Structures are given as structure tokens and as C-alpha cells.
Amino acid sequence: MTSDFSQRDIDAIYRVIAQRRDMRHFSGGDVPPEQLRRLLLAAHQAPSVGLMQPWRFIRISKPELREDIYQLVQQERDRTAAALGERESEFLRLKVEGITDCAELLVVALMDKREHHVFGRRTLPEMDLASAACAIQNLWLAARSENLGLGWVSLFEPDALKTVLNMPVGSHPIALLCLGPVDAFYDKPMLEQEQWAQRCPLDELIMENGWQS
Template sequence: MHAVRTPASPDNSFEDFERDAVYRAIFTRRDVRSHFRPDPIDDAVLARLLTAAHHAPSVGFMQPWNFVVVRDMGRREAVRDLFLAARNEELPHIAGERQALYRKLKLEGICESALNLCITCDRRRSEGSPLGRWHNPQMDLFSTVCAVQNFWLAARAEGIGVGWVSILDADALKRLLDIPEPVVPIAYLCVGHVREFAARPDLEHSGWASRLPLADLIMSETYAGAGEEALKAACVAPGADR
């Protein structure tokens, strides 16, 4: 693992180049579907990514995650079959005028990527410890999503692409991967080296959706509160201030 350097600045901020690297990982992260290369991921690299995921924040320090590495092509083909079935079930619920575009979208790279990873949440791990969960028992699920994000950003820094396949029947996936009943599959990820990281998200490039203006999403004091004009004006596109 790389040594963690203590920031030298009196305000505990990173050096400029370190800060820029963090923002670059955030702004250039992509949900990869169609640019995977077949070459394998070195175990040392994968271990770094999993270590980053394992250092995600978790409410009550419950650390509810597990990581199921799926390499076997036969099992991955079975997962792809689950995806295709789920996609056919989802299609009728897409607005009629958008169904043609939906059919064209590349929404998974299950068999094209180097490996798959299922990140799960073991809901038994927080039993007997209501810290942070008494009023919101879903926090173990949210904590696991933080592990997914850590993995994703670390992967971008390593030049590894990640695609989250959400169009899956969770119960069928649990049966296929022998996941016990109290454990919840949170994210099924396609992971691998890529030919490129797209300049824009695939769904934005295809015309499915556009990124919402951040200034329209900032409220002051209450959800209906106006104001914060100076803050809104300070919001810039990624890289605009570099």
C-alpha cells in the first residue's frame, strides 16, 4: 500500500496536486459499460481497491460489507441471463417514446470485464449495537454504499473501470451467489481495465438525461429557502477553476 502522507499545511488541506487528483477522480469517474479490455487485474491492485472500500465510513463502525469476487465465466453468464430477464421486465415500464432509445443502451459489461464484484451488506453485523441506527435502521445499507463509492473512486485513480449493474433481481442473484438470507446484495459491479474513460457519462452522451445545474439544487436554511446567491455563483463546472 502507498504510505499516507500527513498534510503539511496548517489548515490540514492537501497539497494542490493532491487535491486536484481527488477532484479529477471524482469528475472523471464513469459508469463503464462498453470500453472494457480483457486483460486481468493484478491482485495487488485489486487488494488496494478493496482496502479503500474497507476504509469507507460506517455508522457505529459496524463495517457491514463483504466482497464477493466473481471470476468464473459460467457464473457470470448466468448473472448476465438474470440481467437480460430483468431488463425485459423493466422495458414495459419505460415511457413509450423512450423505449427505442432504452433498447439501444449498453447497460452492462458482465462478461466483457476482467471480473465481477458483488458488494453485500450483512445486516447481522450491527445486532446489539443501535448506535446511529435507532432512529434510522437503514444506515448499514447506506454505509455499504459508501464502500462502493470508495472502491469506485480508487479504481478510477488506478485506471480501472467500474460499471454498476442495477437491473437484477436481488433474490435470484442471492441464490446464484449463495448469499445467506440476512445478507443484502447492494452493488453488482463489472470491473476491468478500459480502452478509455468517456468524456461524458454514457447516458448523457446518448441523450437519455443531462446533469442538473447544481445552483438549482442548493437551498438556504429550509428546503423551500431561497438565497445563497454567492454560493450558487461560486459553483463552477469541473476543471473550470484549474
């Protein structure tokens, strides 16, 4: 079978995957509407269990709403720091979001009434979350290929964010996505650069024919 993709295409895909970064430092600017729509279309082309397409994207365009969300993140940042015990001060030195600096702020949420979708979820209801994560990854890789940074922020209380955004009962926010131009991409994941954690060797995570401890 003849490949639809050249070796150059294949190499580009692997390079984008390897150079994707969870960005926290942004340089302002903007994301043109047609580019934003292109990125969201890439997200919307993600696979989803039972083709349920559970993702919903909320673009935050009001400065006062962005500020409200920023305050929610700061509250959770303080709670997380306290919960980390001896690593509290180390955590507080990290830059964990770019909400006030990024060009675009998007909220990704799971839709309401997901209980109606049973195909592929009867025993694994969390596959709605897995499907939405695929959409975020699509957006992330598309953004990186267009030299835009993206950072996934999960430091927020979901119910508080739902109230701020007037979200319906049954919906569930899972991500704040900071998107926009950056001065430079990190050479390696920021948490590795800051020596917070290190990536595990792949061979430690592969098993065969059963769980191996």
C-alpha cells in the same frame, strides 16, 4: 495548521472525482491480485455508521457463475424496458452492463444480522446501505485513479441473485461491479452522451434554512 496535502494532491483528488465514470465498455485484460486487493482495501476504509462495516464483497471467478448472473441481468433489463413504457425501445438501445467483457466481476452485499447494529440506525436503518455506498464510491475513485473502469449494475432481482450465490437469510445484494481495463473513458457520463438524462445544475439542488420548492 499546515496542510498534509500539497495543492497538486488536492487538484488530483478533485480531478479523479470529476473524471469518474460509470463504465459499460471494457477491453478484457485482467486486474492483478495485488491491485484488486489495494482497491478493496480502499473500499474497506470507507466510513460506516456505528463502524458496522456492513459491506461484503463476493468475487466471481467461475465463468459459469458469471454467465448465470448475466442471464439474471438480462431478465431484469427486459422487465425494466417494459416498465418504461414509451421509452422502452430507447432504453433497449443502451448498453447497461459490461458483465461479459470486464476483467473482474464483484458482487457487493449488505451482511446478514444487521438488526444487531442500532448505533446510528435506530431511526434511519437504511444507513447500512448508505455506508456500503460509501465503500463502493471509494473503490470507484481508487479504480479511476489507477485507470481502471468500474460500472455499477443494479439490474437484477435480489432474491434470485441470493439464491445463485447461496447467500444467508438477512443478507442483501446491492450491486454488481464490473471492473477492469477500458480503451477509453467517456468524455461525460454515458447517459448524458446518449441523451437519456442530463445532470442538474448544482444551484437547483441547494437550499438554505429549510425546504424550498
